Amino acid sequence: MTHIRRRDLLGVCGGAWLAGSARGAAAARVSVVRCPSYSGDVLAAVGGLFDQLGGVDRLAAGKTVAIKIDMSGSVRARNGFTPAWFTHWTHPAVIAAVAHHLSKAGAKRIRILESSQENDHPLEDNFLLGGWDPDQILKAAPNVEMENTGAMGGAHSYARLNVAGGGLIYPGFDFNHSYAECDVMVSLAKMKQSPDTGVALTMKNMLNAAPGTIYGDAAGFDGPSAKPFGALSMFRIGNRQPSSGSPPERDPESSRDPGYRLPRVNVDILRARPVHLAIVDGVETQTELEAPAEEGSALAPAHVRPGVLMAGFSPVSTDAIAMQAMGFDPMARRGQDPFLTCDNTLELAEAAGLGVRDPGKIEVAGARVDTIRFPFRGRR
Amino acid sequence: MPELIPFRWPAEWKDPSRLELLKGAPINCLVGATAPPIPQGELPFIRLDDKAATANIALRDGVWPAVQAATKKSGAAAGPTGDAWVDSNAWVIRLAHVMEPGKPVWVSYEAPVDNAGLGPAAFVKPVMEAEAFGGRWVMALNKTFREGLENRSDAAMSAWRRMMDAHRFFAARRAWREWRPAAVLGVISTFAGEGEAMSGEFLNLAPRRHLAYRAMLAAEAAKATFDGLKAIVYLENEAPKGELRDRLIAFAKSGGLLIGPKGIADVAGGKRVAEHTVASLGAGRVAIPLQPWDDPFTLVAQTHVLVGHREDVVRVWNASSTDTFPQLDAAGGKMVVHLVPYASAKTRSVTLGIGQRGRMARILRLEGETSARLMKGPLGIEVEIGDLENYAAVEVEL
Structure with a gap:
């Protein structure tokens, strides 16, 4: 294993050193723009989104930027007939626009990342399987690359990311090298609900960065498997430990309740691999679930069009404003909607020093939240 | 002469009135181990174990087409992903057309004996599966279905009519039988000997991944057309020699991707992709496995990545x-x-x-x-x- 000490520093500082005073001052600012459809001028919308943050030049200039997108679920599954880009995956037009603007801001190299839970194909192939031409993204700027981080990828080993402060569940993780070999981490998520964690936004997006070869249902026991397959059930229910050689749980006797575990594992991942720029694609999405409903599911996701994009330097603050827009209270406790069966990840993240969740303490730049509010509950 | 549509006459049916079932049905041939003890009129009878009688038919053993739980097979047989195991006759039929061109392909099998509760409605799929891939199922009933027909139950009669409609459906679209596979990948093998299991399973798994292929016999591939193909995989442990090797190398040099065992082409260097070394050759590429192939599931997935999903038909x-x-x-x-x-x-x-x-x-x-x-x-x-x-x-x- 490669032990990246720079990551320890990142974890301790929460990444605040990276963008200097610009990031520090604007950490609790969240930018909001309207973007009614993906066929409109998404490039301009994302440009406006970044401008309202005060620009991303100081964040990206001369840096290697990793963008964790959301392609959760099977690459061959759709919610009804609707392509995944419109319901539960980050839309390629948004990914391309973000890459373009980060490149324009001086990024030296841009890596688009996602961890497949079903194959070790090049990420480009998974775009094609999903029905999209990856060239739109690869040609959005010079030096754009893709990597499927569900396995070891192009490296010879996994990168050890230690959790600052020791971790709530795990003291560290072994991730694909791309999560260590980046100066700037961007979480580009879809605006979604989650039965497990209430909402699935920029923080939850990072949970799915974990490689299935070590943390998936078909992970090896003696060491990582060659290929990823299956959900990250060990995060959810703690049914087993990661592959041998990767850090096990601190306390295997702790609660196995998904509502307890997932928010804490998520916070551990965010402390091990801090996010510097959080972006929410809420142009079109779906309600209820993070992926298409399985046969016989009582939940029926509806395809909806909130028509909004959001960004902030803090994933906690960005998710808090996104929750408000979705009609939820980021200050809600366990048992209150949408955290009916789980702890509030934002609360745990705030306690861990990852950002502010109280909307009253967050500066919203651009469209006011009350004008873009789009309640997710009750949509059919 | 019309194409034969065979029906395995149940041994229990000794009453000539049972022939009423066939009135107006497209069935025009009875088969079995022994001729039915009833007058058959003009219906020919074919003993399937009589080689002379089936000389003009590419007759193959088949499997009941269905998904099986992965746990019913060994982990290796189910593939490393834990995907559901599928019993399919698609590859058997398509390969039979390659091995015995010009002959009608029949697949013969009966409903699984450990699933006696299989309802009549389930018998429509075997008819349609075989016809879809250019073959024909030797229709056979299980006990439940046979008794349902004897009692003229609604479920049995409805399923029977749908089976007959399925035959009419494909008969009305007979032109499809002459159409060629739309393929990006040529699969060349002897489909026999040591590599038979690997090459057969490759053909079995490729359509599940929607990897469009055209199979060619190694002995005939030197003269076969490679038109429309983006890639060729040579599924033998040893590289070909002579004219076939020359043709395959020419295919790669003209821009194709050639996937084959060590020695298939003289190339050096290259980069590692999907557990193969991929080197340039002329305008094309040659992919050679880092280790000899041993798992068809993995090989199909690797081949698909090497060909590239951009080429998917x-x-x-x-x-x-x-x-x-x-x-x-x-x-x-x-x-x-x-x-x-x-x-x-x-x-x-x-x-x-x-x-x-x-x-x-x-x-x-x-x-x-x-x-x-x-x-x-x-x-x-x-x-x-x-x-x-x-x-x-x-x-x-x-």
């Missing part, structure tokens, strides 16, 4: 455990894509993607034909098929 969404078979007419102006789902439950909200432009499309099922809305997608066209039970075909004017 078809893509399918919401249809796991479904085989596809795309065919082109002689002029290349029409394509038909056969879809056979192997799950017992309906497959919902299926969308088919075709990697090229099309002008109009229609969806054909046993229940009828509908025109399809063609949607332009980033990689070609998409067609909303809807629910998929036993079979559907999409015919597209390109």
Whole structure:
């Protein structure tokens, strides 16, 4: 294993050193723009989104930027007939626009990342399987690359990311090298609900960065498997430990309740691999679930069009404003909607020093939240 | 002479009145181990174990087409992903056409004995599966179905009529039998000897990934056309020699991808892709495995990555455990894509993607034909098929 000490520093500082005073001052600012459809001028919308943050030049200039997108679920599954880009995956037009603007801001190299839970194909192939031409993204700027981080990828080993402060569940993780070999981490998520964690936004997006070869249902026991397959059930229910050689749980006797575990594992991942720029694609999405409903599911996701994009330097603050827009209270406790069966990840993240969740303490730049509010509950 | 449509006459049926069932049905031939003890009229009888009687038929053993739980097979047999195991006759039929060209292909099997409760409705799929891939199922009843027909139960009679309708459906579209596979990958092998299991399983698994292939016998491949192929995989442990090797090298040099064992071409260097070393050769590439192939499931997946999903002839969404078979007419102006789902439950909200432009499309099922809305997608066209039970075909004017 490669032990990246720079990551320890990142974890301790929460990444605040990276963008200097610009990031520090604007950490609790969240930018909001309207973007009614993906066929409109998404490039301009994302440009406006970044401008309202005060620009991303100081964040990206001369840096290697990793963008964790959301392609959760099977690459061959759709919610009804609707392509995944419109319901539960980050839309390629948004990914391309973000890459373009980060490149324009001086990024030296841009890596688009996602961890497949079903194959070790090049990420480009998974775009094609999903029905999209990856060239739109690869040609959005010079030096754009893709990597499927569900396995070891192009490296010879996994990168050890230690959790600052020791971790709530795990003291560290072994991730694909791309999560260590980046100066700037961007979480580009879809605006979604989650039965497990209430909402699935920029923080939850990072949970799915974990490689299935070590943390998936078909992970090896003696060491990582060659290929990823299956959900990250060990995060959810703690049914087993990661592959041998990767850090096990601190306390295997702790609660196995998904509502307890997932928010804490998520916070551990965010402390091990801090996010510097959080972006929410809420142009079109779906309600209820993070992926298409399985046969016989009582939940029926509806395809909806909130028509909004959001960004902030803090994933906690960005998710808090996104929750408000979705009609939820980021200050809600366990048992209150949408955290009916789980702890509030934002609360745990705030306690861990990852950002502010109280909307009253967050500066919203651009469209006011009350004008873009789009309640997710009750949509059919 | 009309094509023969065989029916395995139940040994229990000794009453001539049972022949009433065949009135108006397209069945025109009875088969079995011994001739029925009843007057058959003009219906010919063929003993399937009589080699002389079946000399003009490519007769193969088949399997009941269905999804099996992975736990019923060993982990290795089910593949490393834990995907559901599918029993399919698609590859047996398509390979039989290659091995014995010009002959009708029959697949013979009966319903699994450990599933006596299999209802009559389940017998429609075997008919449609075989016909979709250009073959014919030697229809055989299980006890439940036979007794249902004896009692003229609604379920049995309805299933029987649908089986007969399935034959009529394909008879009305006999032209499809002459259409060629729309393929990007040529699969060359002896399909015999040491490599038989590997090459056969490769053909079995490729359509599940919607990797469109055309099989060729190694002995004939030197003279075969490679038109339309983007890649060729030579599925033998030893590299070919002589004329075939020269042709394969020429294929790569002209821009194709040649995948084969060590020694298939003299290349040096290259980069590692999907557990193969890929080196340039002329305008094309040669991919040689880092280790000898030993797992067909892995090899099919690696081959698909090497060929590239950009080259996919078809893509399918919401249809796991479904085989596809795309065919082109002689002029290349029409394509038909056969879809056979192997799950017992309906497959919902299926969308088919075709990697090229099309002008109009229609969806054909046993229940009828509908025109399809063609949607332009980033990689070609998409067609909303809807629910998929036993079979559907999409015919597209390109």
